[in-house]
Amino acid sequence: MxxxxxxxxxxxxxxxxxxxxxxxxxxxxxxxxxxxxxxxxxxxxxxxxxxxxxxxxxxxxxxxxxxxxxxxxxxxxxxxxxxxxxxxxxxxxxxxxxxxxxxxxxxxxxxxxDVTRRAALSVSHSASHLLYLAVGLHRPDAVADTLGCHIKIGGTRFDFGVDQRFTAEDLGKIQETANELVRRDLAIHLSAHPDVPDARVWHCDDHVIPCGGTHIERTGLIGEITVRRKSLGIGKERISCEFPHAHIQTDRYHV
Ligand SMILES: [Zn+2]
Missing domain, CATH: 2.40.30.130 (Elongation Factor Tu (Ef-tu); domain 3)
Structure with a gap:
């Protein structure tokens, strides 16, 4: 319709x-x-x-x-x-x-x-992209079978179909890569397709992800990221992260 x-x-x-x-x-x-x-x-x-x-x-x-x-x-x-x-x-x-x-x-x-909620969700969405980039670097096989994601206040998670579980070593590398992207305090910007304004793209460093969500302007605002895994049964794993020290920036909002 x-x-x-x-x-x-x-x-x-x-x-x-x-x-x-x-x-x-x-x-x-x-x-x-x-x-x-x-x-x-x-x-x-x-x-x-x-x-x-x-x-x-x-x-x-x-x-x-x-x-x-x-x-x-x-x-x-x-x-x-x-x-x-x-x-x-x-x-x-x-x-x-x-x-x-x-x-x-x-x-x-x-x-x-509620701008506090929006600001927090924008941190979470940008953090989710850093997590996804980090998983993609160390476990491209998982990213190739992405089953879903949930971006909420204070945390974000992805579910992946996998033949091999995420190991402690994988998690360590993913967490380190995500935190490196935070430490570099990279600029984030969004662009829209010239003919279709709702078709939007997230840019950070040389990374480009089609995304219609809301975001923050610098990765440094996310603060330290901790990464966890959870088994969802045979062949399915959830990778989640939290960022309890994030800077929730509400002062930019206006009416
Ligand atoms: Zn997105």
Whole structure:
């Protein structure tokens, strides 16, 4: 199904925009579609933003999840798995759902995000790429069979299909490579395909990864990374990392 409307994803125009004025397009159960949003919807393994939708009369509804729906294939080489355009739906907290009756199409609202959460998730997403690069360097066989990832506050993990388990030596090398990338405090920047703004690329040093997530600007903000493994049964392993000393930078956000 291809919709003839789309939510404007303002987080791609300005990664530090914490709020915007917009209007309601549709309400469906607990889910609110807005014409524009600053909220990053769950995608690419990254957890969604949380935040609020406020009316001019002071009523505030909290949203606890955001998701993308009705996207379509990018249609440009290099982005086989991503969905572009589509709409972003905001899930209203159960305790605030009685206020949904006030929201009708064209209602003017202000949508804001929890910037501490966003800043932490951006650290996690950049850390996940360093972990993935490090695994790719030492265990390219695992990266060739990547099963999934989850990027959450304070940690990130990948699941891999493997014929050979990760050894303690593998983990040591992966952790050292990831920390070397942190210590070099490399610049991170994002670019968009000239014709398809949702088709985005992460650049760091000479590494390039197609990615629509949110990120920090320097690897040094991540701080020391610790890497662990967990068996998920025969032929499946989870590699996760944590970075308890990360610098969560909220001062760049503005309204
Ligand atoms: Zn990514």
């Amino acid at each position: 291809r919709l003839n409307r789309r939510t404007t994803k303002l987080f791609y125009n300005d990664a530090y925009l914490a709020a915007c004025e917009t209007h309601v397009v549709k309400v469906d159960g607990a889910w609110v579609e807005l014409a524009d949003t600053v909220a990053y919807p769950e995608g690419g393994g990254q957890d969604s933003d949380h935040g609020t939708i406020a009316f001019h009369d002071g009523t505030v509804l909290r949203f606890i999840h955001a998701k993308k729906m009705y996207g379509h294939a990018a249609g440009v080489p290099g982005f086989p798995d991503i969905q572009v355009d589509g709409v972003v739906l905001h899930q209203i907290h159960a305790d605030d759902q009685h206020l949904l009756a006030c929201l009708v199409p064209e209602t003017h609202v202000k949508v804001s995000i």
